[in-house]
Amino acid sequence: MKCKVQLIGRLGSEPEITSLGNGAQVATLSIATEEYWKDKQGNAQRRTTWHRAKFWAEGTIGYIQRNLTKGQLVEVEGGFRYEEYTDREGVKNKVPVINGTNIMPLSFPDNSPPEGQPGNGSGEDDYIPY
Structure with a gap:
């Protein structure tokens, strides 16, 4: 079975690239x-949910570095997993993380197309307009 x-x-925020x-x-x-x-009284409601996604493919990381900035609208695909960490008090916690496999910008900061193909891990630099 697979979780997608x-x-x-x-x-x-700006993408964080870690070595x-x-x-x-x-x-x-x-x-x-x-x-x-809208709630029962007809008032408009909004809920923001924050997600963390990690990308490991070299070509995709280069694409992210060159083309993505804070505020951009993106579509992300990948698997789902939990990462475990220990906080300052020594308590173990689990946080959900998307193990990203594909990323596609849906908006561009300067209205110009990105460099290279959207990140599918191929590393190819051919931009294909959609």
């Missing part, structure tokens, strides 16, 4: 999604 996640949201001890890199994105509805 697809979300559309805005980048809440690991083994020479590999990881791109971490903070993404906000919003839901809108």
Whole structure:
């Protein structure tokens, strides 16, 4: 069985590119999604949910570095998993993380197309307009 996640949201901060001890890199994105509805009294309501996505493919990380900035609308696909960490008080916690496999910008900061193909991990630099 497989768990697949697809979300559309805005980048809440600049992408964070981290180098690991083994020479590999990881791109971490903070993404906000919003839901809108009316409550029983007819008042407009909004809920923002924050998500963390990590990308491991070298070509996709390069694409993210060159083309994505805070505030952009993006579509992210990937798997779902939990990461465990220990807080300052020594308590173990689990946080949900999207293990990103594809990313597609849906808005551009300067109304120009991005460099390279949207991040599918291929590393190819051919832009295909959709």
